[in-house]
Amino acid sequence: MAARAEPLPRLSGGSPGASIAQGLATAYLSLIVILPLAAIVWNASSDGRSNLWNAVSEPQAVAALKLTLGVSAAVCAINAVMGTAIAWILVRDRFPGQRAVNAIIDLPFALPTIVAGLTLLALYGPQGPVGVNVAFTRTAVLLALLFVTLPFVIRTVQPVLLELDRDMEEAAASLGAHPLAIFRRIVFPNLLPAILSGVALAFARAIGEFGAVVLISGNLPFKTEVASVYIFGRIESGDPSSAAAVSVLLLAVSFGVLLVIGAVRRWTTRHDDS
Amino acid sequence: MAPVCLVFWRAFEHGVGPAWDAVTTPSARHAFQVTLLIAAVAVPANTVFGVICALAIVRRRFPGKGIVNALVDLPLALSPVVVGLAFLLLYGRQGWFGTWLDKHDIEIVFALPGMILVTIFVSLPFVVREVVPVLREIGTEQEQAAATLGASPFQTLRRVTFPAIRWAVGYGVVLTTARALGEFGAVSVVSGHIVGKTETMTLHVEERVQSFDYVGAYAASVVLALLAIATLLAMSMFKPKEGV
DSSP: OOOOOOOOOOOSSOOHHHHHHHHHHHHHHIIIIIHHHHHHHHHHHTTOHHHHHHHHTSHHHHHHHHHHHHHHHHHHHHHHHHHHHHHHHHHHOOOTTHHHHHHHTTHHHHSOHHHHHHHHHHHHSTTOTTOOOOTTSHHHHHHHHHHHHHHHHHHHHHHHHHHSOHHHHHHHHHTTOOHHHHIIIIIHHHHHHHHHHHHHHHHHHHHHOOHHHHHHSTTOTTTTOOHHHHHHHHHHTTOHHHHHHHHHHHHHHHHHHHHHHHHHHHHHHHHHHO | OHHHHHHHHHHTTTOHHHHHHHHTSHHHHHHHHHHHHHHHHHHHHHHHHHHHHHHHHHHOOOTTHHHHHHHHHHHHHSOHHHHHHHHHHHHSTTSTTHHHHHHTTOOOTTSHHHHHHHHHHHTSHHHHHHHHHHHHHHOSHHHHHHHHTTOOHHHHIIIIIHHHHHHHHHHHHHHHHHHHHHOOHHHHHHHOOOTTTSOOHHHHHHHHHHTTOHHHHHHHHHHHHHHHHHHHHHHHHHGGGTTO
16 A cells, blocks of 8 residues: 555566566466466365365355355454554554564564464463463454454554554544544544455455464364365365355455455545545 | 564574574475475466556456455464464365375475465465555556557566556565565465475474474574565565655
């Protein structure tokens, strides 16, 4: 969401270097991204649509998918509120150690997910120092997902908040608007696209998370088993086609999320142009 | 930060000696080497491709550009387990290329090449995503000027374009490296968990936990956490200079 440049005049025809770049990029993408994804979709649909449906509607798969979507939705709701609040504090307030806090926000991103999982197990597990043992419960799944998705909303809202003109808020305040009204009528509409794309990214991350969840959730079928762990289990027990079926579902959700982010991006650019 | 401190504390709870012994066991050392090797292949590959792909996305108009754009982002949104499964279905024994690979005695899945491929997949978007906005912002005027003055496309790239995007590339490389070193889910699916052969640092942590060797797990985690902190430092070094 940085400053957008004017639409560029493009080189008509383009240099030969650019066409080589285009060719190379397409080839690399096809080999690394398209081919494997094609394999999944093909494998899931090769046994016919009824088999795909059977694999997805398996009770254990349904339970895993329900849990994943439910917890991810909760994570998104919490992140939307807390992420915006943290971004607000980081941009508008001054306090000692602010730079350090700002750097630590990225830690869940930089920390390998398995280490994140182990850390949470150490903290909230049976021998944790805080005395709450949530290991192998749904709360644990929620905590793990909250940890890994923490940076997304903050990092999308922060730059927008930095650029936001304070004149409008001051004008509203001088006209006697209540701080709450200022937030609701002026700040929030400006932040909404950033919050939405942050939430979408967090959602995509949450439904696919594996490393952070696998240690602390206990992976009890029908209780704490999330979709990616279920897929992993199917692969391990030599049943790749039902693994592929559930994977296709996750793939479709991921693609949908990317489309939403793209739509939000276009929507904000339209606002800029007017 | 508290959770990370806890890991450090747990690792050194019984003194530095046992922790040091735990990270210098042959299997831990080997896991560390495997991780570094994978990153050493994946990061340069994605850096070169990332710059090329960013150039193609920003400077060219071609049919299907929107799709290319979405495909570059997909690894960010996709579950790592699904990525692993995709490569398994391609190169595994029953996969598309399985019989051919079997005949020629080439191992991809449950061996290093497969682990490198999935790592390339999951760390693919970072350089592209950092370089694209910078390329948009600098525009083409300088490049056109260079071309008018008789510079070859290659010279233009090296002398004009690259200096402008080098900070963005650097930032992207840091993110790519962090992701490559820390990948777990995708690597876990295709590695086959062969201790001392296809075990990375992250898989080693899990394997230690499963065998109730918490000192070993925490000690290996400390190594990974230190790498993460180094990444954060590198990120804050590159960040203010972004877009110069």
